[in-house]
Amino acid sequence: MATSNGVNQELAKIFLEMSEFLAMQEAAFKPRAYEKAARAIEELKEDAAEIYQKEGLKGLEKISGVGKGIARRIEEFVKTGRIRDYERFKKEMPVDISGLTSIQGVGPKTIKTLYKKLKIKNVKDLEKAAKAGKLKNLPGFGEKIEQKILQGIEFQAGFHGRMNIGLALPIARKIIDFLKKIPGVSRVEVAGSLRRWQESVGDLDFLVISSKSEAVMTKFTAMPEVEHVYARGQTKTMVRLSGGIDADVRVLPPESFGAALQYFTGSKDHNVELRKIAISKKYKLNEYGLFKSRKLAAGRDEKEIYSKLGLDWMPPELRTASGEIEAARFHRLPDLIGYGDIKGDLQIQTNWTDGANSIEEMAQEAKRLGLEYIAITDHTKSLAITGGSDEKKLLRQMVIIDKINSKLQSANWRTNSKFKILKGAEVNILKDGSLDIKDEVLVKLDVAGAAIHSHFNLSEKEQTERLIKTMSNRHIDIIFHPTGRLLQKREPIKLDFDKVFKTAAETGTMLEINAHPWRLDLNGELVRAAKKYGVRFMINTDAHSAADLAYMEYGIAQARRGWAEKSDIVNTLPLKKLMELFKKPKTGRYL
DNA sequence: GCCGTTTTCGGCCCGACTGTTTTCAGTCG
16 A cells, blocks of 8 residues: 555665665764664654655755755655665665664674675575575684574574564554445454454454455455465455465354454464363354354354353453453453553653654653653663763753643643653663662652663573662662563563562562563563562553654553553553652552 | 754764674674
């Protein structure tokens, strides 16, 4: 689909690659500039081409990170469909940069050497050369680097065919909208692991009720995203989408829709348990319905089916075959936190460090999304690359936040709303668990979060002790993204979770459920484990741009997968209650 | 190449880690 974002995405990709090419040439500051511009354009809400049509170069230069040079290249792209500088780079070195750099430990310099010496153009070439032992003899390479590259390739291949939920959900929503507009269609749902909000999904399953199945199949297979049609029938069609993910559409009769939704939502293990119960009650359960001696007993909606089996209906997030069926039988299912229950976002970066937008812009967007408060939590000084704050800069930012708040207050008064910006920080945890900001400044913050950004490879014992030391600081309210994992990219740090959760509960330190779709940290499983110790949580987006504030739902989903209720999540509290809580000493907060 | 709560030119891109190597090169956050 040629949406307005298409141009922005293409430009972002080109500028990102140009930044890598420039890095190969050892250009001093240009790579960063291009990278920054690429990210700004990617996050842009309006179409860059449209901005240019309307306001010309001057309009483009208003984009932060875009100056005269890059604006001119955008102009060139809009006018001619290409950027000559980029094509020159590409001609000199025709390599798959984004593919190669996605392998951990492979950067621009490595790519250059690999191409010059071995003509390696893509991951496949690289894997072949590494397996043949050709890398270790290159200058600056050795046995270990060769092994590391092979491991990196393997690590990535392990995720083959599974797509991060943050990529899959927007695609699915677009297709749902598309299917709903087809004449004859009265209902569309996505089932499968996406409906269960699993962190990655293997394929997209769409279920449709339509009076004209032929029209659905024709339109579906003709979508521009469809790369290949595996099978096409009256009730079921399977395709591969250009994003590298498969999608199925099933057209169903209304009386079977609930049964199909249940069946295709899974999980598989959950369904096996359900079918066992059905058999014990002399039923047969399949995707067409719940049957008693060939007679349809239930199938129109899910609730009916669960009810006939003596179970309460449960949200898809819980269907993991880990005690939910037992709980449903005895009416002990948790009353999960709802997708609209969050009142504030307490981890937000701004352009004071590595965020894309200003404090005001983040506040505006948060307000628009219906939040009551946010906390500004920029990085601190030992994370130097982000321009992290030292004590002085933090204090300066606090003054600015006070000023913005008093401005907001008069605006709030006029619009009869309330919105407040809290002062916070994402304080960097040093190797020994101490912090890079002094206590006398931490105490002045409304919310002090701490996070690990280095020394990911310590032993379980060291890492656990490190985090325990941080949690023992009475000024640290919360640990952000506790395991530090990045999906498909970096493993979580090694921790003794029993000890960590116990300490978190004892010290009154909250743990974050980071909603960023590449983090989801803690994940549902760990939330559920931590909850047993009495740990309290916050769900935050870790937004680095205004658009990122929309990630909240991914975090709420993980909380729900972890059986979290509203009362477990501190930022469901209204501002006043939250501030009362923060005023108490940590250890007295949950008594 | 971009930018200005250090403000229109001179900074920006630091620091740790790993793996190569005997003092450095490349990657990553």
